[in-house]
Amino acid sequence: MTTFRQLGEREVIRRLARLVPDRADVRVGIGDDVAVVGHAGAYDLLLTSDAVIENTHFLPDAPPESIGHKAIGRVLSDFAAMGGEPLWALVDLVAPAETPVEWAESVYRGAARLAARFHLAIVGGDTTGGPVRELHVFGVGRLPAGEAVLRSGARPGDVLYVTGALGGSLAGRHLDFEPRVAEGAWLREGRWATAMMDISDGLLVDLERMLERSRAGAELQSQRVPVAPDALAAKDGRSPLEHALGDGEDYELLFAVPAARVADFEAAWKARFKLPCSSVGTITAEPGRLVLRDRTGRVLTPGRAGYEHFA
Amino acid sequence: MTTFRQLGEREVIRRLARLVPDRADVRVGIGDDVAVVGHAGAYDLLLTSDAVIENTHFLPDAPPESIGHKAIGRVLSDFAAMGGEPLWALVDLVAPAETPVEWAESVYRGAARLAARFHLAIVGGDTTGGPVRELHVFGVGRLPAGEAVLRSGARPGDVLYVTGALGGSLAGRHLDFEPRVAEGAWLREGRWATAMMDISDGLLVDLERMLERSRAGAELQSQRVPVAPDALAAKDGRSPLEHALGDGEDYELLFAVPAARVADFEAAWKARFKLPCSSVGTITAEPGRLVLRDRTGRVLTPGRAGYEHFA
Secondary structure, X not given: OOEHHHHXXXXXXXXXXXXXXXXXXXEEOEOEOOEEEEOOOOEEXXXXXXXXXXXXXXXXXXXXXXXXXXXXXXXXXXXXXHOOEEEEEEEEEEEOOOOEHHHHHHHHHHHHHHHHHOOOEEEEEEEEEOOXXXXXXXXXXXXXXXXXXXXXXXXXXXXXXXXXXXOOHHHOHHHHOOOOHHHHHHHHHOOOOOEEEEOOOOHHHHHHHHHHHHOOEEEEEHHHOOEOHHHHHOOOOOOHHHHHHHOOOOOOEEEEEOHHHXXXXXXXXXXXXXXXXXXXXXXXXXXXXXXXXOOOOOEEOOOOOOOOOXX | OOEHHHHOHHHHHHHHHOOOOOOOOEEEXXXXXXXXXXXXXXXXXXXXXXXXXXXXXXXXXXXXHHHHHHHHHHHHHHHHHXXXXXXXXXXXXXXXXXXXXXXXXXXXXXXXXXXXXXXXXXXXXXXXXXXXXXXXXXXXXXXXXXXXXXXXXXXXXXXEEEEOOEOOHHHOHHHHOOOOHHHHHHHXXXXXXXXXXXXXXXXXXXXXXXXXXXXXXXXXXXXXXXEOHHHHXXXXXXXXXXXXXXXXXXXXXXXXXXXXXXXXXXXXXHHHOOOOEEEEEEEEOOOOOEEEEXXXXXXXXXXXXXXXXXX
């Protein structure tokens, strides 16, 4: 017998993914930000689910509106990572019978406010008794058939970018982040991004996933990684860079742009968005080889690599 | 402050449903077996989600294959209740870090076996740490646009039918039931059913929901209610009829057929299915009035009305 803790989340999913039945209309199954399925017509559908669980994703005294915001925001961020348009969601609520209904109403108000801003309808849901409070959000989105921006498209020479700034999100941003839906759709429409994902488990861990799917490597420049003020303010003995590389729950976009289009891309981005976008490194040829260098060219070894659910 | 227990599941959902954002393409939102949304093309999509939670929906020592079977079966039963065709599902697993991966693999094997039989692809999923083991399944199905069989279509004079037999499912059937997907699709295709739903919380509670949506009443004949052998064998002081009316987790179909088509319907059903189908009563005009009579015409008052999640 092997436990979830021993095997780790990624390997658990890999073992379970082997067992599931497929259909001919499934374009992208388990292993990307969302599943992509073909349906009659000009659009592919995007299917995703995210859980927000008490003591894992929020503390018992977190503001309930923020919990709803986070649950919907995670699903919106998944759609952003493919360049998709949000359509419909179901929200399942698990809670002990002693939970105040007013708490649940506040959660739903936070969920509804963010969903409405992105034209995501909440069309169903369920409530069930359980030992802790949980939200499970299932989302359906769409994009033009065949145009999903996957994790698998990065090619050697592509320049890696991240939106916003990273690290220290536990100080509050993990509860009130802004999903990058408009940015993701714009990146897809302009065909700027060869590969894209959102940063949920930390830049290093998530980049490793992109490299695995793209069968490529990458070199990151540590001084280019955009460090959030929350990471600079952290006083726990870990450096701001370590926070930026490993904390996760940033919900920023990580994507690759072909080198030949970098100048056009940067000009077009600045003309369209106020949000900063930073080039942090390049894609290299050797599969799985991820190197981090400081400004002198010295190779750094990060102290802790992202967030692991069962570690 | 009011707790979930004080308000009850139905009223909690009613209060939360008021808060959620809508879209023009939502045909049926919160309140039926599944949500129905319009999409470009000849089909409507069906969206549903169901949770299966340790100590609520299964005991810790339940066979893991059965837990997977139940989780997928509940979603398939939702599609059956609309007359829909299953397409894709996501499966989210919550589990403590000490959970054996072999347990999860057995759960997935049970889920995969049932899903494959109904051509339901499992296209994604997630694993998250939490205090008890849970499965959350999100399903997408379809049917020809505008043809979903809702709870709201029952009319006075219609005859009420249930498939199979009811009661005592906790003895085992709740873990290995057969979702009535073929039966539901056949009822829709032949336009036999004016209203339909699956029986998850007990015949009386679920029929009340149909009556509420149809703004109608009903009269049930107690001697016609098909009582399952498990209900006859129960030795807990409650009568077999009480079990059949109130236990729930039957996952049989409850539907209404216009009186003028009853003879044709019964002949067509018998020619097509071996599964029994029993007429149990009729729809009446007075909204919300549900009457249960014995064979002498005397009105019975059931002792306990179905299953309530937070009671």
